[in-house]
Amino acid sequence: MQDFSLASLFELSTAEWTAIMLSLRIATVATLFSLPFGVVTAYALARCQFPGKTLVNGFVHLPLVLPPVVTGFVLLMLLGRKGVFGPSLADIGVVFSFRWTGAAVACAVMGFPLMVRAMRLSFEAIDRRLELASGTLGANRIWTFFLINLPLAAPGIIVGSILAFAKALGEFGATITFVSNIPGETQTISAAIYSYTQVPGGDASALRLTIVAVIIALLALVASEIIQWRAEKRLGNTE
Amino acid sequence: MIEVDVRLKAGTFSLDVAFANSAGVTALFGQSGSGKSLTLSIIAGLIKPDEGWVRLDGETLVDVDRRVFVPVSRRRIGLVFQDSNLFPHLSVKQNLLYGRWFAPRGERRIDFDAVVETLGIGKLISRPPTRLSGGERQRVAIGRALLSCPKLLLLDEPLAALDMQRKLEILPLIERVRDEFDVPIVYVSHAVEEALRLASRVVIIEAGRVKFIGDPADAFNRFAYAPGANRFERSSVLTSTVGDAADGHGLTALKHPAGTIWIAGAAGRPGSAARVIVKATDVVLSLLPPHEISARSVLSGRVADIQFEGPIATIVIELNGDGQLLATVTGGALEALALKLGSKVYALFKTAALDEQSVGMASAQGE
Numbered sequence: 001m002q003d004f005s006l007a008s009l010f011e012l013s014t015a016e017w018t019a020i021m022l023s024l025r026i027a028t029v030a031t032l033f034s035l036p037f038g039v040v041t042a043y044a045l046a047r048c049q050f051p052g053k054t055l056v057n058g059f060v061h062l063p064l065v066l067p068p069v070v071t072g073f074v075l076l077m078l079l080g081r082k083g084v085f086g087p088s089l090a091d092i093g094v095v096f097s098f099r100w101t102g103a104a105v106a107c108a109v110m111g112f113p114l115m116v117r118a119m120r121l122s123f124e125a126i127d128r129r130l131e132l133a134s135g136t137l138g139a140n141r142i143w144t145f146f147l148i149n150l151p152l153a154a155p156g157i158i159v160g161s162i163l164a165f166a167k168a169l170g171e172f173g174a175t176i177t178f179v180s181n182i183p184g185e186t187q188t189i190s191a192a193i194y195s196y197t198q199v200p201g202g203d204a205s206a207l208r209l210t211i212v213a214v215i216i217a218l219l220a221l222v223a224s225e226i227i228q229w230r231a232e233k234r235l236g237n238t239e
Numbered sequence: 240m241i242e243v244d245v246r247l248k249a250g251t252f253s254l255d256v257a258f259a260n261s262a263g264v265t266a267l268f269g270q271s272g273s274g275k276s277l278t279l280s281i282i283a284g285l286i287k288p289d290e291g292w293v294r295l296d297g298e299t300l301v302d303v304d305r306r307v308f309v310p311v312s313r314r315r316i317g318l319v320f321q322d323s324n325l326f327p328h329l330s331v332k333q334n335l336l337y338g339r340w341f342a343p344r345g346e347r348r349i350d351f352d353a354v355v356e357t358l359g360i361g362k363l364i365s366r367p368p369t370r371l372s373g374g375e376r377q378r379v380a381i382g383r384a385l386l387s388c389p390k391l392l393l394l395d396e397p398l399a400a401l402d403m404q405r406k407l408e409i410l411p412l413i414e415r416v417r418d419e420f421d422v423p424i425v426y427v428s429h430a431v432e433e434a435l436r437l438a439s440r441v442v443i444i445e446a447g448r449v450k451f452i453g454d455p456a457d458a459f460n461r462f463a464y465a466p467g468a469n470r471f472e473r474s475s476v477l478t479s480t481v482g483d484a485a486d487g488h489g490l491t492a493l494k495h496p497a498g499t500i501w502i503a504g505a506a507g508r509p510g511s512a513a514r515v516i517v518k519a520t521d522v523v524l525s526l527l528p529p530h531e532i533s534a535r536s537v538l539s540g541r542v543a544d545i546q547f548e549g550p551i552a553t554i555v556i557e558l559n560g561d562g563q564l565l566a567t568v569t570g571g572a573l574e575a576l577a578l579k580l581g582s583k584v585y586a587l588f589k590t591a592a593l594d595e596q597s598v599g600m601a602s603a604q605g606e
Contacts, residue, residue: 129324135311136283136318137387138341151328235327235369
């Protein structure tokens with residue numbers, strides 16, 4: 001351990017900045033792309049009866065219970081350069097392996113169960129009679145989804161997104177297995193902290209990134225609390 | 240016109256009902272668990288029957304044999320539930336306009352301002368539904384259903400969740416809706432007073448079967464008299480004409496061929512028809528025309544039937560002119576007065592016993 005001066009805690013090096021910005025970009029892209037799939041999956045699990053529902057539910061939750069390394073390895077086998085879909089995707093110009101887009105895919109997959117869980121709960125909490133009322137007023141199921149379910153589930157959707165975003169920022173195992181740890185391309189905050197702790201004299205950098213990670217995580221938690229509190233206040237608890 | 244002929248099995252309960260409504264209000268009346276709400280759900284399209292069909296204005300909504308099932312959203316049937324089920328994320332105005340937006344452009348015949356005015360909800364319009372009282376919410380719910388310009392309005396015990404004061408506020412509003420907007424209404428209720436006040440036709444459902452279809456007065460005189468019915472639920476319905484208002488004490492006389500019924504407060508225009516519900520337990524019998532007694536309403540008639548139930552007897556009095564009145568008396572009183580079939584009697588009841596719920600205006604189109 002070496003001595004840190006207080007000022008040095010706030011002076012991020014270019015490499016550290018790169019890792020932070022990369023993490024934010026990967027997490028944002030991962031969250032935004034999984035958002036529509038998350039909403040549809042959550043709604044289907046909450047409101048629809050279809051064959052294989054249990055299977056879908058289990059599949060969605062798999063990344064939550066599997067070791068992240070296993071998820072990363074499965075992604076590698078499916079989407080890697082020599083994977084099942086890799087070559088055909090490469091033909092149309094989509095390459096994931098060792099790219100930041102691959103890291104985004106890994107983060108999206110790992111965050112998906114968290115996202116769907118939060119959203120599903122808020123879809124399930126909607127009073128079914130509101131949907132029935134909407135139906136008797138002439139709205140079909142699609143209109144009802146957009147006018148009733150979606151706005152009423154909005155707090156859960158936002159919270160689910162924040163959880164997925166936070167998960168994406170912290171993701172390590174699946175990402176490093178799938179797309180490795182390339183500075184400037186796939187080295188996220190977590191991977192960078194890990195790398196710094198492996199080299200002599202990297203502790204200061206690791207500490208600075210740790211502080212940044214803590215701040216981002218806290219902001220995300222506070223934001224989700226505020227959103228839930230405001231939604232509860234707006235919708236009241238009387239109905 | 241809605242025509243229903245459906246059968247449905249749900250566990251041990253079986254529903255087998257067939258009826259058609261008329262203009263104005265049709266009351267689906269029955270105890271809880273009799274299947275009236277289930278029938279309403281079938282009409283609205285929330286539940287599929289096992290067998291049978293439902294037609295609205297000649298259009299088939301359900302026909303099990305022909306595999307026709309029009310989904311809820313395309314039936315154009317307004318439904319008001321016991322709980323108002325307003326959309327909590329929309330303002331009152333947005334709630335009111337929700338169904339209107341889905342109604343075909345050419346069929347938005349019910350005017351927004353007229354509904355707001357009739358239901359007295361102008362002041363609530365920009366509020367969120369979470370800041371309304373129970374009665375206000377239910378008024379908005381009725382307005383919302385009405386503004387979807389439905390071909391039929393279903394009200395499923397819309398007053399059941401409200402206290403007496405709120406009920407008395409909203410009943411007249413439903414009457415106004417009935418009279419001002421030309422939408423047939425099917426009203427589900429287990430409260431005699433509500434059904435009687437509003438309905439021009441009553442369908443009584445018992446244990447999943449239709450027991451009676453017809454005029455409300457007939458329905459209740461027959462139903463309330465049924466053995467086994469709780470004596471506190473026995474009431475009679477008298478059809479009368481509103482006489483000249485005010486005797487100087489804020490009372491109104493209702494003219495009946497057998498006598499005069501006094502009620503507190505105003506009861507509509509002189510000359511219009513009014514229905515009065517009299518509880519059998521509120522009636523006192525006398526052999527002579529009563530003098531020096533505080534009860535003001537006196538009707539004369541003859542004993543048409545006597546039914547004993549332990550120490551209490553229910554007496555059916557055939558009133559002079561028209562209608563019948565039920566009275567419960569003790570066996571001892573019956574003996575003391577020596578009442579027999581055909582005895583001439585005077586039936587008295589207190590004006591104070593008739594509350595605002597017990598007097599209803601029969602609608603113009605209903606009678």
